Amino acid sequence: MLSKDPISPAALLAEVAAPELGGTCLFLGTVRDGPEDSGITGIEYSAYEAMAMAEVQWILGEARRRWPATRIAVRHRLGLVATEEASIGIAAAAPHRDEAFAACRYVIEQVKQRLPVWKKELRADGSVLWVDPQGRPAVVGPA
């Protein structure tokens, strides 16, 4: 589930594929350098790994109880992830598209709220920032 290697969408899709599942939703979250982000070259991800593994299993269990016929696969990157590369990938396959979209959406929203993962933005000017999605990033100094 946690991996330092690039996320393979094809591998995620292969994990959930089954003949009776006619709708598959693939979500990729990628490292962004938007106009307001002042030159992000990459993000260093770290985690409380044992808890993150346990928490993902709880989240997947909840999703399977709500949408019993779905198959779901998740990967989250750790370590340095360059701009435009995926930091998270989720594939959800269900008999029909409604459950596939709903299960995929449920997993990413719960991951955002509950997974003990942290990110440090590396910027082109050499500065390094711990990201707090609820507030302003905390400047911790030059890289």
Place this chain on the structure above:
Amino acid sequence: MGQIRLKFFARYAELVGAEERELSVALPATVADVVRLARDEIPGAAALPERPLAAVNLRHVRLDAPVADGDEVALLPPLAGG
């Protein structure tokens, strides 16, 4: 007394200068008691928030959750996964 393994991550680990510390606490105690004791006794930990996110034995808990001898208590900076 109970022995608690206290874990720090990301920015909190940088502030404390360590990823893990052992702490002896008088029982019964809550996570809030552990946080208070840590901020008083562990060098650098006074910079941690008074009410951080916390986990006990890999599960998210509220600060009024009890702790027991041998528990692993983690103080979690604002989560940023995904």
